[in-house]
Amino acid sequence: MRFVIDGTTGLLGRNLLFEILKQNLKSLDEIEIIILGKGSNGKTLECRMKEIIIDDGFDYLNLNKNSDYYEQIKERIIYIDFDLTKPDLGISRKALEILKKEKIDYFFHIAALSSFLDTPEIINQLNLINIEGTKHLLSLVKEIKVENFIFVSSAYHAGSSQNVIYPDFVNNSNIFRNPYEITKLRAELFLKKYAKKVRINHKIFRITTISGRLVENELGSINKYDVFYGWGLYFLKLKMKLFKNSINIYSVPFEIKLRINVHPESTMNIIPADFGAKLLLKTCLNGNVDDAYHLVNETDIPTKIVINKILENLNITGHMFVEQEPEDKTPFEQFYYRTVGKIFTPYIIDPPLHYNNDNLKGVMNEYNLKCPEMNETNFQKLMDYAKKHNFGISI
Ligand SMILES: NC(=O)c1ccc[n+]([C@@H]2O[C@H](COP(=O)([O-])OP(=O)(O)OC[C@H]3O[C@@H](n4cnc5c(N)ncnc54)[C@H](OP(=O)(O)O)[C@@H]3O)[C@@H](O)[C@H]2O)c1
Structure with a gap:
């Protein structure tokens, strides 16, 4: 099984990576994970991810931090430098060949800018990363063989005009709480139109507020405080x-x-990052047919x-x-x-708003997944x- 994931230096993306590893720890040779990301503060992507996997992921996987497990995990990971703001994503020709080599079963687009500020610079960055970045990524997806493209979006751009919100609801009111919400909706709309045109099998997961972990170790673990x-x-x-x-x-x-x-x-609807990652992965692997879901906590x-x-x-x-x-x-x-x-x-x-998640109840029951x-x-x-x-x- 081949996965591509971006956003793994962030909160949900890293938990999804850990969950994939957890589910395959005894049969690592059956998976290949391509991580798209960038270096930061003088550290390469690989160096950042090594630290994240050992410092945070080993807790999730219940592995001893002194063990040499990273070497085994590293064998199954390919790191590719990319930047959503660049029209060609800054991906090297060699990396493109790797992506093209074989079909990709699941391509998770999780990376985004999640700032709620409305300064001109932030608005510019939001447009560039969340909308243009998604477009750039979809151009790449068109060029390679992707079986399932999964986009993580926000539940909040649906606004608050109704008490019950369905996962495919489109807010046409032009009333949003901030520019971030607009960019997430626009990216979704572009994806839907483009995917239909070039036939990309896709799913959109609208998530509510993500918190630290409440299922896996270390409880509460989070890498940012927004x-x-x-x-x-x-x-x-x-x-x-x-x-x-x-x-x-x-x-x-x-x-x-x-x-x-x-x-x-x-x-407030707050979903722990580890539970969100588990449900996201299981729903995709389970082959659920809907193309829009709410990743939410059952209780506010x-x-x-x-x-x-x-x-x-x-x-x-x-x-x-x-x-x-x-x-x-x-x-x-x-x-x-x-x-x-x-x-x-x-x-x-x-x-209170209710984000309907009826189309996830089946998979939750089947795999006994209960949100803390x-x-x-x-x-x-x-x-x-x-x-x-x-x-x-x-x-
Ligand atoms: N957090 C929430 O409460 C919440 C609520 C609703 C929806 N969401 C959505 O859920 C998803 C995950 O959110 P999160 O909070 O886990 O994200 P996050 O922790 O803020 O991480 C964002 C990720 O995006 C990457 N990224 C940003 N700009 C990039 C660029 N130009 N090129 C490549 N990668 C870039 C970051 O990489 P660097 O580390 O290199 O910057 C990081 O890995 C996002 O799509 C977000 O919109 C989140």
């Missing part, structure tokens, strides 16, 4: 600025006066619990919830609503890991 973690990171940085000399920033109590605009019934967590838990973990009190953005904002509130609140608020001011419930206990596991790693910053 989305709801990013909201916590904002307050952690604020505390660090105010309490520069504290030995343990989490033990210092801090009171803020902040009125947080949230819908009273708002919930109330947004107020998420906010309370994050602030409790940061030892911050004094916030309250309001149903409207305050007009008489304090200077701190003005700052909040101009910065992190601007990004976060559009996601928490709607009543996102409740206070499991959310705390995510916070424990985030705190252990100071939400990715050095203190």
